[in-house]
Amino acid sequence: MKRDYQLLVIGAGSGGVRASRMAAAKGVKVAVIESRALGGTCVNVGCVPKKLFVYASEYAEKFHEARGFGVEGQLQHFDWPTLRDNKTNEISRLNDIYNNLLENSGVDILHGSARFIDAHTVLVGDNTVSADKILIATGGWPFKPDVEGVEHAITSNEAFYLEQFPQRVIVVGGGYIAVEFAGIFNGLGADTTLLYRGDQILRGFDEGIRHFAAEQIAAKGVKIRTHSDIQRIEKLASGELSVTLKSGDTLLVDAVMYATGRRPMTDGLGLEEVGVSTRENGTIITDDHFRTSAENIYAIGDVIGTPALTPVALAQGMRLVAQLYSDDTSALDYHNIPTAVFCQPNIATIGLTEEQAREQYGDDIAVFESSFRPMKHTISGLPERSLMKLIVQSSSDKVIGAHMVGADAGEIVQGLAVAIKAGATKADFDNTIGIHPTAAEEFVTMRSPRD
Numbered sequence: 001m002k003r004d005y006q007l008l009v010i011g012a013g014s015g016g017v018r019a020s021r022m023a024a025a026k027g028v029k030v031a032v033i034e035s036r037a038l039g040g041t042c043v044n045v046g047c048v049p050k051k052l053f054v055y056a057s058e059y060a061e062k063f064h065e066a067r068g069f070g071v072e073g074q075l076q077h078f079d080w081p082t083l084r085d086n087k088t089n090e091i092s093r094l095n096d097i098y099n100n101l102l103e104n105s106g107v108d109i110l111h112g113s114a115r116f117i118d119a120h121t122v123l124v125g126d127n128t129v130s131a132d133k134i135l136i137a138t139g140g141w142p143f144k145p146d147v148e149g150v151e152h153a154i155t156s157n158e159a160f161y162l163e164q165f166p167q168r169v170i171v172v173g174g175g176y177i178a179v180e181f182a183g184i185f186n187g188l189g190a191d192t193t194l195l196y197r198g199d200q201i202l203r204g205f206d207e208g209i210r211h212f213a214a215e216q217i218a219a220k221g222v223k224i225r226t227h228s229d230i231q232r233i234e235k236l237a238s239g240e241l242s243v244t245l246k247s248g249d250t251l252l253v254d255a256v257m258y259a260t261g262r263r264p265m266t267d268g269l270g271l272e273e274v275g276v277s278t279r280e281n282g283t284i285i286t287d288d289h290f291r292t293s294a295e296n297i298y299a300i301g302d303v304i305g306t307p308a309l310t311p312v313a314l315a316q317g318m319r320l321v322a323q324l325y326s327d328d329t330s331a332l333d334y335h336n337i338p339t340a341v342f343c344q345p346n347i348a349t350i351g352l353t354e355e356q357a358r359e360q361y362g363d364d365i366a367v368f369e370s371s372f373r374p375m376k377h378t379i380s381g382l383p384e385r386s387l388m389k390l391i392v393q394s395s396s397d398k399v400i401g402a403h404m405v406g407a408d409a410g411e412i413v414q415g416l417a418v419a420i421k422a423g424a425t426k427a428d429f430d431n432t433i434g435i436h437p438t439a440a441e442e443f444v445t446m447r448s449p450r451d
């Protein structure tokens with residue numbers, strides 16, 4: 001039976017765009033359906049606008065740093081509409097680029113919300129579209145817990161478009177999005193409280209890194225309140241929010257941002273019509289070839305519950321196309337995915353944490369650690385410190401984890417990721433000549449394991 005397309009992709013985000021373009025490049029007849037803006041979360045309300053805000057948030061501190069170097073300057077004014085609108089213009093430019101990339105690759109773009117009619121047919125607006133294979137790449141969506149007055153709170157989606165910059169903010173959550181936004185608001189001058197109900201922020205990261213980063217973040221001015229959660233939010237006639245914590249404390253703020261998690265976006269897709277199975281948390285179940293429980297329906301990206309990172313969705317899109325339309329049907333390797341948190345200072349990490357390494361290898365590990373004051377701050381006077389950690393399996397000498405808190409950690413660890421992925425040993429690190437004077441050279445000069 002002749003269908004409209006060989007491949008129909010639902011969602012033009014990181015994974016969907018990459019899969020569509022790669023498939024079209026192989027001569028496959030492809031269409032992608034998008035209900036919002038091309039580029040998905042990363043481009044519109046994720047990595048890109050977030051990083052632009054992170055850059056903005058780091059300028060104020062530079063005026064302080066400069067004084068120690070004899071450079072006097074005064075921060076006059078921060079104009080939120082300028083930052084917000086310049087960011088939005090840049091996002092529109094990227095939306096156009098995505099449009100051109102797709103069109104030039106020969107991918108048809110269908111605007112509207114997709115709903116399955118059957119395993120080969122999807123409804124988009126008033127039109128039905130059929131395809132041999134359908135790929136779900138619909139990403140995720142932030143959710144807010146069921147708290148009294150939660151309708152007055154925002155999520156990261158709205159934070160990018162606020163009418164006014166809040167002078168006092170509560171960010172709720174301990175994951176990387178919460179921590180990054182706390183850094184953004186704080187750096188841009190808001191009185192910022194980070195509320196987290198657990199013991200320590202950044203669960204899942206190396207314990208030493210979590211504690212060190214929390215200290216650094218607090219030293220920058222973010223008020224971190226652990227074992228804390230919101231009981232009730234009340235909007236006052238003044239427009240301010242009166243926030244009552246479970247402890248009974250009340251805080252008066254201009255905005256509350258929840259970053260307490262994201263859920264897979266499958267609303268209105270009609271997965272049940274076609275027998276696509278999901279887990280209890282709503283993520284779509286796939287095998288290592290991205291096949292769902294329904295024949296000819298595939299899924300990639302945040303919606304399948306793998307690490308919610310753009311490079312992972314991109315890699316899945318490319319792997320799926322290779323599996324479907326080439327002889328290379330190997331599965332994606334999820335080991336050693338590097339990642340960063342763009343807080344101040346940055347955190348970046350690859351491989352096993354010390355705790356994971358101990359669990360896996362017991363005493364057969366050595367930990368190399370260095371904590372120091374970066375050279376710049378010996379003169380800037382800022383109290384900021386850096387921490388670097390290497391985890392090595394003693395018997396094989398393989399470096400199985402690298403972690404850093406410090407300026408440009410993401411830029412530094414990306415390079416280390418190549419070495420670690422390639423199986424570098426501690427001896428390889430030791431034999432590598434450093435670049436002097438840099439912070440990064442510390443990774444090749446740590447000689448004695450920590451006790």
Ligand SMILES: Cc1cc2nc3c(=O)[nH]c(=O)nc-3n(C[C@H](O)[C@H](O)[C@H](O)COP(=O)(O)OP(=O)(O)OC[C@H]3O[C@@H](n4cnc5c(N)ncnc54)[C@H](O)[C@@H]3O)c2cc1C
Nearest residue numbers: 011013014015035040041046114138139301302308309310
């Ligand atoms: C604030 C924030 C910061 C982030 N920062 C980083 C970072 O620094 N680095 C990093 O690697 N990752 C980051 N991420 C995560 C990253 O954005 C996601 O992992 C990535 O976008 C997932 O890609 P995806 O293709 O799975 O889905 P998405 O990019 O979310 O794309 C899904 C698309 O599907 C569309 N869609 C949904 N349902 C339908 C439907 N029924 N019909 C038609 N279209 C539909 C949506 O509108 C969307 O455009 C961040 C995320 C957030 C929220």
